[in-house]
Amino acid sequence: MSWIDVHTHINMLEATPEETLRVAAEQNVNHLITIGTCPDDLPVVLNLARQFTPFVACTLxxxxxxxxxxTTEIEQWIRxxxxxPEVVAIGETGLDYYYNNSPREVQLHAFRAQMQIAADLKLPIEIHTRDAEPDTMQVLKEFSGRVRGLLHCFTGTWEMAKFGLDHEFNISISGVVTFKNAEALRDVVRQVPLDRLHVETDAPFLAPIPHRGKKNQPAWVVHTAQVVADLKALSLADLERATGQNAKRLFAKLRL
Ligand SMILES: [Zn+2]
Ligand SMILES: [Zn+2]
Structure with a gap:
């Protein structure tokens, strides 16, 4: 078996990338996508992907x-x-109205601009959305038919999931699904078609049970996978095969 963690930040872990990959491989987590988030870490994730290809790919x-x-400058750098070959998607971008670390209008501007990059370069995009479903749907609608991708660390409503699925966005499930109070999310997982589903860690954040509260790592995607497999009444091997095929279809440049 071989798992792929479709959303992680291995540059934010204390362990070296070599150690992270070694521990992950012990759990048959043999591929991961490490995610760009800010001007400083974009060259870092790109270098990691180059150094550890094909086990590591990245997004910008x-x-x-x-x-x-x-800024225009960073947009030009991304383009x-x-x-x-190691850059398999654009992102992570999107809207976070829970923290509002950047003003909403600024978030919307950067989100639309990155959707345009994905459309122009024909790359999928990884979207982060929290407490921002109406505006997220609005932007997905504007780019309908031009951009596909992933709603990462999905914790939203079935309405949001359905809207994403209808607009060529797959659903990625993080360790949150293992948490006791996540019954609504488990219901969403039951409804998402198997050929549109992914698993991720978002490490170092959101460690799944039984590691909740610790710094997460890609190896632990297997705990999330076990809960998802149970919800779909599948064997781990069947879920591994399905999520691997889904990743291959969505991220055309991924070398699995
Ligand atoms: Zn995120
Ligand atoms: Zn992330």
Whole structure:
């Protein structure tokens, strides 16, 4: 078996990338996508992906928390580098109205601009959305038919999930699904078609049970996978196969 963690931040872990990959491989987590979030970490994730290809791929984008740092200059840098074989998607971008670390209008501007990059370069996009469903739906609608991607660390309503699915966005499930109070999310997982589902860690954040509260790592995606497999009444092997195929279909440049 071989798992892929479709959303992680291995540059934010205390362990070296070598150690992170070694521990992950012990759990058959053999591929991961490490995610760009801000101008400083974009060259870092790109270098990691180059150094550890094909086990590590990356995305290039500016997180909604950092949307105030989205400039013409950084946009040009993303456009100039996104053609590299290791860059499998744009993101993470999106809207976070829970923290509002950047003003909403600024987040919306950076989100739309990155959707345009994904459309122009024909790359998928990883979207972060929290407490911002109406505006997220609005932007997905504007780019309907032009951009596909992933709603990462999905914790929203079934209405949001359905809207994403109808607009060519797959649903990625993090360790949150293992939490006791996540019954609504488990209901969403039951309803998402198997060929549109992914698992991720978002490490170092959101460690799944039984590691909740610790710093997360890609190896632990297997705990999330076990809960998702149970919800779908599948064996782990069947879920591994399905999520692997889904990742291959969505991220065309991924070398699995
Ligand atoms: Zn995120
Ligand atoms: Zn993330």
């Amino acid at each position: 984008g500016i997180h909604p928390h950092e949307a105030a740092l989205y 100039a580098n996104a053609g590299a």
